[in-house]
Amino acid sequence: xxxxxxxxxxxxxxxxxxxxxxxxxxxxxxxxxxxxxxxxxxxxxxxxxxxxxxxxxxxxxxxxxxxxxxxxxxxxxxxxxxxxxxxxxxxxxxxxxxxxxxxxxxxxxxxxxxxxxxxxxxxxxxxxxxxxxxxxxxxxxxxxxxxxxxxxxxxxxxxxxxxxxxxxxxxxxxxxxxxxxxxxxxxxxxxxxxxxxxxxxxxxxxxxxxxxxxxxxxxxxxxxxxxxxxxxxxxxxxxxxxxxxxxxxxxxxxxxxxxxxxxxxxxxxxxxxxxxxxxxxxxxxxxxxxxxxxxxxxxxxxxxxxxxxxxxxxxxxxxxxxxxxxxx
Amino acid sequence: xxxxxxxxxxxxxxxxxxxxxxxxxxxxxxxxxxxxxxxxxxxxxxxxxxxxxxxxxxxxxxxxxxxxxxxxxxxxxxxxxxxxxxxxxxxxxxxxxxxxxxxxxxxxxxxxxxxxxxxxxxxxxxxxxxxxxxxxxxxxxxxxxxxxxxxxxxxxxxxxxxxxxxxxxxxxxxxxxxxxxxxxxxxxxxxxxxxxxxxxxxxxxxxxxxxxxxxxxxxxxxxxxxxxxxxxxxxxxxxxxxxxxxxxxxxxxxxxxxxxxxxxxxxxxxxxxxxxxxxxxxxxxxxxxxxxxxxxxxxxxxxxxxxxxxxxxxxxxxxxxxxxxxxxxxxxxxxxxxxxxxxxxxxxxxxxxxxxxxxxxxxxxxxxxxxxxxxxxxxxxxxxxxxxxxxxxxxxxxxxxxxxxxxxxxxxxxxxxxxxxxxxxxxxxxxxxxxxxxxxxxxxxxxxxxxxxxxxxxxxxxxxxxxxxxxxxxxxxxxxxxxxxxxxxxxxxxxxxxxxxxxxxxxxxxxxxx
Numbered sequence: 001x002x003x004x005x006x007x008x009x010x011x012x013x014x015x016x017x018x019x020x021x022x023x024x025x026x027x028x029x030x031x032x033x034x035x036x037x038x039x040x041x042x043x044x045x046x047x048x049x050x051x052x053x054x055x056x057x058x059x060x061x062x063x064x065x066x067x068x069x070x071x072x073x074x075x076x077x078x079x080x081x082x083x084x085x086x087x088x089x090x091x092x093x094x095x096x097x098x099x100x101x102x103x104x105x106x107x108x109x110x111x112x113x114x115x116x117x118x119x120x121x122x123x124x125x126x127x128x129x130x131x132x133x134x135x136x137x138x139x140x141x142x143x144x145x146x147x148x149x150x151x152x153x154x155x156x157x158x159x160x161x162x163x164x165x166x167x168x169x170x171x172x173x174x175x176x177x178x179x180x181x182x183x184x185x186x187x188x189x190x191x192x193x194x195x196x197x198x199x200x201x202x203x204x205x206x207x208x209x210x211x212x213x214x215x216x217x218x219x220x221x222x223x224x225x226x227x228x229x230x231x232x233x234x235x236x237x238x239x240x241x242x243x244x245x246x247x248x249x250x251x252x253x254x255x256x257x258x259x260x261x262x263x264x265x266x267x268x269x270x271x272x273x274x275x276x277x278x279x280x281x282x283x284x285x286x287x288x289x290x291x292x293x294x295x296x297x298x299x300x301x302x303x304x305x306x307x308x309x310x311x312x313x314x315x316x317x318x319x320x321x322x323x324x325x326x327x328x
Numbered sequence: 329x330x331x332x333x334x335x336x337x338x339x340x341x342x343x344x345x346x347x348x349x350x351x352x353x354x355x356x357x358x359x360x361x362x363x364x365x366x367x368x369x370x371x372x373x374x375x376x377x378x379x380x381x382x383x384x385x386x387x388x389x390x391x392x393x394x395x396x397x398x399x400x401x402x403x404x405x406x407x408x409x410x411x412x413x414x415x416x417x418x419x420x421x422x423x424x425x426x427x428x429x430x431x432x433x434x435x436x437x438x439x440x441x442x443x444x445x446x447x448x449x450x451x452x453x454x455x456x457x458x459x460x461x462x463x464x465x466x467x468x469x470x471x472x473x474x475x476x477x478x479x480x481x482x483x484x485x486x487x488x489x490x491x492x493x494x495x496x497x498x499x500x501x502x503x504x505x506x507x508x509x510x511x512x513x514x515x516x517x518x519x520x521x522x523x524x525x526x527x528x529x530x531x532x533x534x535x536x537x538x539x540x541x542x543x544x545x546x547x548x549x550x551x552x553x554x555x556x557x558x559x560x561x562x563x564x565x566x567x568x569x570x571x572x573x574x575x576x577x578x579x580x581x582x583x584x585x586x587x588x589x590x591x592x593x594x595x596x597x598x599x600x601x602x603x604x605x606x607x608x609x610x611x612x613x614x615x616x617x618x619x620x621x622x623x624x625x626x627x628x629x630x631x632x633x634x635x636x637x638x639x640x641x642x643x644x645x646x647x648x649x650x651x652x653x654x655x656x657x658x659x660x661x662x663x664x665x666x667x668x669x670x671x672x673x674x675x676x677x678x679x680x681x682x683x684x685x686x687x688x689x690x691x692x693x694x695x696x697x698x699x700x701x702x703x704x705x706x707x708x709x710x711x712x713x714x715x716x717x718x719x720x721x722x723x724x725x726x727x728x729x730x731x732x733x734x735x736x737x738x739x740x741x742x743x744x745x746x747x748x749x750x751x752x753x754x755x756x757x758x759x760x761x762x763x764x765x766x767x768x769x770x771x772x773x774x775x776x777x778x779x780x781x782x783x784x785x786x787x788x789x790x791x792x793x794x795x796x797x798x799x800x801x802x803x804x805x806x807x808x809x810x811x812x813x814x815x816x817x818x819x820x821x822x823x824x825x826x827x828x829x830x831x832x833x834x835x836x837x838x839x840x841x842x
Contacts, residue, residue: 193708195701202694205683212642212674212681213695213748214663272685 023266023274023314027281031288038292045295052174056165058287059176060085060238061254065261065279066187067231072262073191074224075204075271076124076131078117081232082254083142088113088236090146093155093246096162105162106237113233114226116142121225125218143250150248164241176238183234184280191276200224205272253304260307261286264314286310342367343403343533344389344420344502350397351384358384359557361398366502366533371524373544373565374537376554376577380767382537385554386504389535390422391415402502421495422504425511427487431480436461438479439494464493468526483629485516492523496532503527504535509543510764513627513793514828521547539767541570542796553577574768588801589779594618596654597787598670598756600639603648608634610811611648616756616787621778623802624791625827631811632791633675636758639789640672641665653755666695671749675760675791681745684734688726689715691733691744696751718747723773739770746774750781757781759790763797775801795824807831 039046064081071078088109096105120138124131167175191197202210203220211217240246265282267274290303345365351358359381366372374382388395391409399406402418409415415422429438436457437444445456461475470493473486482490488508495503505524509517524534524547536548544551545565553560553576560576598616603609608631616622626632637643639650641659650657652668659665665672674680683691692715693700700711715729722743726736733744742762749757762778763771778801782788792798798805805822807815807830815830 193705195697195704195706198690198694198697198701198706201686201690202683205685206680208674208680209683209694212640212662212672213697214661214666215694215697216661216663268685272683 024278024281027265027278027285031281031285034285034288034292038295042295045292050291050295052177054287054291055177055180055284056174056242058283059180060235060242061257061261061287062180062280062283063183063231063238064235064254064258065265065283066183066276067228067235068258069262069265069267069274069276069279070187070191070200070224071131071228072259072267072269073204073271073274074200074221075207076221076224077259077269078120078131078135078225078228079255079259080120080135080138080142081228081258082256083139083146083250084113084116084229084232085236085239085254086248086250087142087146088233089240089246090150090155090248092237092240093158093248096158097155102159102161106164106241109236109240110230110233113229113231113236115229117229117232118222118226121222121228122218124225125221139255147249152247152249155246155248156244158244158246162241163244164238176242179234179238180280183231184276187231187276196220196223201272203271257286257307258283260311264310266314266318268318269315282310341404342401345401346385346389346398347401348398349385349388349395349400351388351393351395357557359388359395362554362557362559363398364552364559364562366535368501368531368533369528370550371528371534371536371548373548373551374535374554375539375541375544375551375573376560376767380554380577381557382554383506384557386422386506386535386537389415389502390420390504416498416500419499419501420504421498421500421502423488423491423495423506423508425507427484427491429479429487429490431478433479434475435473435477435479435482435490435493436475438490439464439497441494443498460497461493464496467496467530468493468523470523483516484511485513485519488512488516488520489523492527496527500532502533502535504537506537507539508536509538509540513629514795514831515627517543540794541573544573545570577768589783591619591779591783593620593803594785597652598639598789599651599654601649601651603635603638603650604646605634605638605643606646608811609638609645612811612813614789614806614813616789618755618785618787619782620803621782621788621790621801623798623805623822624789624808625793625795625798625805626808626831627793630808630831632808633760634811635808636672636760636789636791639665640670640758642672666752666754669752669755670758671695671752671754671756672758673746673749673760673762675764682733682741684732686733687730688719688724688733688736688744689729692718692748692751695748699752714751718744718751721750722747722777737767737770739766739773742766742770742774746777754786756787756789759788759792761792762790763792763794795827798822799824799827 035046044050064085068078068081091112092105092109095108096102116138120134123129123134164175169175169178191200199210199215199220202213202215203217207217261283262274262279263269264286265274265278265280267279286307289306290300293300293302342365345363347363349359349362362381362385364385374385376382387393389400389409391412391414394410400409401407407414407418409418430441433441439461440457445453445460447453458475465473465475470489473489479487479490492503508520512520527534536544538544548565550562550564551568551573552562553573555577594617596615596617600612600614603612612635614622624632634643638645639659641661641664644660650659652670657668659668662672683694689712693711696714697706700707700714712729718724719726719729724736724740724743724747726740733741736744746762759778763774778788778790790798790801799822802822803819805817805827806813807827809831817827
């Protein structure tokens with residue numbers, strides 16, 4: 001697990017090389033190399049304006065991928081998150097235009113996100129129903145419910161002060177980017193150094209062994225989903241507050257992009273392995289590629305195909321690495 | 329004991345021989361110049377510690393992967409075994425530890441999967457399939473298995489018989505059995521040996537892999553010992569003894585396989601009265617004292633593991649009482665049991681004991697997270713210290729604390745599973761099959777540790793299906809059958825015959841494991 005390797009960097013030069021070969025390091029290198037390469041081809045790509053737009057417009061995906069990574073590490077999956085983000089964004093916007101205090105409009109998606117996801121987690125954990133089935137059901141409920149209730153109308157005339165993206169920290173760091181970084185770092189530290197964080201890896205790696213060690217699998221799963229709901233709420237907030245309008249529909253294929261970020265970030269689809277640093281870097285890489293396509297005059301519609309290639313390459317590389325380990 | 333018949337004297341040409349087999353994996357030389365042969369009607373045992381190269385050798389012979397060098401000769405002609413199908417056509421069949429059957433299908437369907445008799449237009453000839461199955465059953469004198477039984481409902485022993493029949497249905501002349509008795513009860517082992525003897529009589533050559541020396545003496549004609557990928561010795565079983573085989577296996581002399589040390593027995597640590605958890609724990613009462621090793625013997629399915637899991641709170645008791653150090657306690661979850669000072673090393677370290685994807689350090693601290701994570705956050709220094717002490721105490725061979733546990737050998741994995749529980753300083757240690765599937769060297773090490781732990785005042789309840797282990801390690805032996813404790817023997821009175829007879833009860837009840 002790369003988390004462990006990274007902690008040893010100072011201790012041993014061999015470990016440093018190993019750390020360099022970790023998924024996180026490879027992604028960071030890929031982000032930089034891609035920026036330089038596309039920048040050489042078309043310098044406008046490197047304009048501060050463009051780079052910050054890429055980060056601003058995709059911070060919510062990285063934040064959602066943090067929660068998704070926890071869910072996948074715990075041995076589960078959630079395909080309802082895209083729909084939930086659509087619903088929560090609409091909730092936040094509706095509250096804001098109807099005169100609720102801004103702080104209420106901001107906090108409501110977080111609370112609602114935790115509730116919806118904890119509910120799903122409880123069904124998965126206590127009734128022992130596979131996560132893919134439960135979240136598939138929730139996906140339909142949320143998606144269908146949203147379009148039926150709102151009729152797909154756009155929410156406009158959002159009050160001043162609602163737009164988080166307009167605020168900047170210390171005058172330079174846009175709030176969404178700041179939140180993305182903070183969420184990632186806090187989650188990474190928590191996953192690595194806290195006992196409940198360790199429990200997620202244990203449950204995802206070997207549920208039976210974890211149980212015999214006194215770690216409650218159902219409680220861990222409900223906790224993971226509740227946290228995932230918090231991050232989904234945060235993602236919805238960033239999504240709702242970045243534009244002047246909120247389309248009260250579900251962003252198409254959003255859950256797939258989020259899952260892609262987790263998997264490309266090195267989270268094993270089999271559970272038990274992966275970090276949120278990886279998934280955030282992968283989310284940035286995917287956004288960067290999407291933007292780069294425009295600058296090298298390739299249709300942006302290719303981004304979906306590129307995502308597919310990334311997933312396959314990552315998974316195949318992961319499997320080959322495992323096989324080599326197993327053979328040795 | 330089998331007296332070696334004259335059939336496979338030096339004169340009898342081997343049906344299968346391998347010559348100078350070489351095989352390397354990245355970073356490991358698995359086999360170097362191994363030669364080996366087996367004759368018609370011979371049982372040739374392969375012996376060696378884990379990692380000695382037994383599995384690699386049989387995988388080459390069964391066509392799982394090709395050798396880097398050397399040749400495989402069947403009936404005097406070199407053959408190329410690039411795929412399992414090539415091996416099948418050469419008349420070689422392998423029965424692996426994990427049986428490869430389709431649990432939803434019947435006995436007959438399983439036997440003829442892939443080569444079912446056909447009628448015109450590719451239709452299956454069900455009647456012929458059933459008849460052929462019956463003929464095979466009759467040939468091996470198996471009377472308690474029906475062609476139409478669903479395989480999923482059979483006992484492990486019977487499933488294994490289905491695999492053997494499957495091999496025979498393909499006219500296999502060379503049968504490889506990889507630790508066939510690992511999951512069998514003593515009764516099923518006897519029945520397996522009956523079948524192996526019948527196969528011998530039919531001229532089938534059997535390559536028999538096992539860790540258990542007594543089995544080799546019971547069934548094999550010759551034995552070949554591998555060590556570190558090299559051929560060490562091939563002997564006629566009649567001309568060797570256990571001590572010299574163990575010595576050639578481990579390359580050193582093991583003084584005693586069971587170094588039981590006598591320690592003063594203290595006050596009761598665990599007292600169980602009339603414990604019930606249906607269907608497999610019925611009115612069980614037992615006591616384990618400080619410094620005492622109590623062996624729990626019984627057939628597979630007699631309820632030993634279920635009893636352990638009830639004491640440990642995995643499947644909490646429905647009635648009865650448990651006392652720990654004299655105080656009555658209620659145990660509803662493993663977490664509570666752990667807090668009361670009970671440690672449980674489960675039977676199946678693969679699925680129950682170890683998180684393979686985690687590092688050695690993380691596995692060691694998993695059961696003691698409360699100790700190293702005060703206030704919810706893990707103290708890395710304390711964690712590393714804990715794991716480091718465990719690695720040292722249990723002599724775990726790992727490249728570092730950061731090595732992924734799943735990459736260690738079986739014996740080292742078992743040491744971690746054992747060690748992680750002791751990090752909690754328990755008062756009672758429940759061991760479920762502590763040495764299943766690990767090599768002789770690691771086994772001796774675990775036995776030594778058990779003795780040491782008992783001498784430190786730990787109470788140990790050990791479940792084991794290996795009678796020599798139970799008899800060798802225990803101060804007292806309890807025998808379970810059908811969910812009840814039906815006999816108790818002191819160390820002096822616990823003989824193989826007495827305990828074995830108590831385990832079996834009458835013969836008609838012995839198949840209830842199915």
